[in-house]
Amino acid sequence: MTVPITNNLSPKENELQNGQTVGANEFKYKLNANWGVLDSNQYPVENCHDLAIDSQGRIIMVTDNTRNNFLIYSKDGELLDSFGTEFPGAHAVKIVQEGDEEFMYVVDSGWKLNRHWDGVSINEWDSPYNKVVAQAGFIAKVNMQGDILFTIGHPQTVGAYTPDMPFRPTDIAIADNGDLYVTDGYGSDYLIHYDKQGRYIRHWGGHDNQDENLNLANTHGVEIDRRDPKNPVLMVSSRAECAFKFFTLGGDYIRTLKVPGAWVGRPVFKSEHFYVPVCWSDINGKNEEDSGFIAIFDKNNQVVANIGGEQPVYQNGELQPMKTSWNLFNHCHGLCVDDDGNLYVGQWRANQSYPIKLERL
Template identity: 60%
Template sequence: MNTAIPASRDNARFDPHGLIIGQGEFTYRVNTQWNKMTASQLPIENCHDLAFDSQGRIIMVSDHPQNNIIIYNKDGKLIDAWGGQFPGAHAIKINHENGEDFLYVVDCGWVINRQWTPTNGLERVIPQTGFIAKLTLTGQVVYTISHPQTIGVYQPNQAFRPTDIAIADNGDLYITDGYGSDYVLQYDSNGQFIRYWGGHDNLDTRLNLQNTHGIAIDKRLVSSSHTDASPTLLISSRAEHALKQYSLSGDYLNTISVPGAYIGGPVFKGEHFFAPVCWSHINGTNADNSGFISVFDKHNQVVANLGGAQPEYVNGELQPMHTSWDVFRHCHGLCIDDDDNIYVGQWNANQSFPIQLVRV
């Protein structure tokens, strides 16, 4: 493990039942044994993302060529595993439409190199074009969204490697091309293109997105009875250590700076949202095995870092955040149950299964 910062237990403690992490009201007991399987029983590569369906089951996407979709009950018991058609499975959303759940799977286009060995010098993963698929819960394909060059939006030499998707109440889809050309693309509920914005070469740098890794729709003001409020998009610009806010039609609104944190897309819970941090910025680089989870309040200020150092504001400015080396390697995706417990999937974590954080 990287030791650029000495191991610190200032933000973690042990009790008879295990490690407690977090700060303030956001403290959690770490349950590394939530999953009842091992990698030898159920091969996985990266646990990229998780979501609840309407039956209370947790559905996870993995980029292993044998198991793309893995379904658990809330107690960590395996229900089903299937799929090899998403070699770059990276994100999942579940949307309830006309009485039925549908899976939206984002394949980012990074695939395991079948020729790779630890000694032959080849890259372990190789890039290709990604895509998005809408599926039934049993895996039947409804439609797919492919490279935007097929509809004249991208040039053939522009990379399309999508990373995440958000779904509005009217069914519109918002897709981040975070490993490709850094645009956000909007489609209607039938997969018909509407508009796009972003990219990483705008003269107005506020409009740029750099490794736009995650996206979600923020309805908190609407839910709190602000009659003139509208939902907005909250989008990670991970390489800029920032989250950027846009209208649903792509107008730039605001930037939330999170210095030191390579932050992913938000997951909303009540007035708060939780965002996985893949790396901490330490000694001038994104340090391996330095992930944590940031918790933001209704004012978009960080109130806790789970597995990270306590957030600090000086004169209203958030100070650089980093891991406290307690639990995680690279936090990538998460979901939250009705009891406020968190289920965390990780990238590049030795084929480890999700970790459960039990709210204390």
């Protein structure tokens, strides 16, 4: 028996039901839109920006609502804990194991709810009356209870930026030696390399390189591709270019993977595949509202399935432009994959919805 959907799905789509099969090829899932739904008066969210799984199998969600930046779920969607008021722009979370203890790195993008919002403006980014306004962002290392251990602030403090350069970081990757790689995707579009104590090492990217391969545009996500354990590389989303760019851990450019039609976020690796939340479909040169989907890539970096999007087409070895196929999602922003292959999906600008679970068939 199917049950009508909750507010975890797009309000434009009123025929979808829980238990419906979504996906394609070997990547098919049962839709569970009631997973994780809470009392929004007690546990409000603004945007479900990112998710991660800890060593206990708990699903860690970060939201930019300062009544509860962290919502901690069981795999069954039961709320186990909630806490956190320090991150008005909470945007990404990454869990790292150090010895017998786990820690979280939280990336605050600098965007915060505006107390002078006019109740209407949501895309007037330079207006003092927009729903969100910008301040400088930061990165924090916290323990699993949310206590802050240290923070990394504006790169002007270490001489890497000048004071006029905005810093609004979006994501973080952590190397095996503890080094940190931070994308400044809403600021100055550099990728900044720190050691495990947050000490600056180098940065690269930006917009004005003579070699355009080095440029980054809305560099929204970053992860380390460890599929070749002898040669780990950085995989960086250059979202406005609909592309991923690969670099050595020292910042040398390797190659570009074009993903036409898809504004891609952080790749999430599971075995030989990786999963990518697509926030917008680029249609006729415009990133369309409520057009997100999930792209799944194989070991050869080819798209093998899209969830909520048209299935990939290759012509003469070239991926053709992809786009949403129906309103399963609003804007896919963060996701994680458990050991059973189930997906947990968070969305931006999706009516304050909680995560969706896609149960692997």
